[in-house]
Amino acid sequence: MSRLPIILAALLLTLCACADPSEARPTQTTVQTPTQTSGQTAGQTAQPTRDPHSGLRYIRASDLPREAPPVLTQIARGGPFRYERDGVTFGNREGILPRQPRGTYREYTVPTPGSRDRGARRIVCAGASRSTDECYYTADHYASFRRIQP
Template sequence: MSRLPMILATLLLALSACADPGEARPTQTTVQTTPRSTSQPIGQTTPTTQPTRDPHSGLRYIRASDLPREAPAVLRLIAQGGPFRYERDGVTFGNREGMLPRQPRGTYREYTVPTPGSRDRGARRIVCAGATRSTAECYYTADHYASFRRIQP
């Protein structure tokens, strides 16, 4: 289909050449085309592009480098198994909001991402699924479970 504009331009030029000599003819026809690789369907990613949404949860991805500066340290602690700053870190997250993929109870655990200047745990959390030290499937919320983003693996 990417060759279609080029074919149409060639046909237009051929037809204008066959026109009556007394008729005015365009002196130049310009057709702008944008080359596109036909080796990969639209919507699929290449090794250099990352998808914007997690296909499993439908949530938008967030890169670890785009998380608050306190979050990478929390991810490292999760992978190490602690020690955690807050007593409730590592408790089961019930997913009562239903915003994360539906899983059996006990699949998700929540961890606090400290908020500078906050007197309590604040609203920022990382929620991870799977084994206790796994960070393969983690989600970030900055608004105490009102919204989530999937942390890009």
């Protein structure tokens, strides 16, 4: 009589005994959406981490350098601005911001303490000249942007 069926049966039993029992039944999976944060508790409204229009990460106004919120206030008031070039058209040649018709974006200087010139920090806003609904911050002279959370 061949011992092969006995060996195969023993092997099959060994494999079944070693298998992870959790794989045999469906598991409940928790999916964390982009609008959730790991520290979120029930009843809290999550803030999205990325702007759905541009795909850029959000930054809260309170997380901007201390020189930036006064610039946002000046933009909303229509000035006065510290630098002559504040309010000029930003061409978006880097293509990082959403593509819009020329003249959509305007740039404003965020002063850099200790800098002899305008420095590299800017706020770029879209829309009407006093609108701060869609503004972006760059600390590296347009190499990267973050959407300022409305």
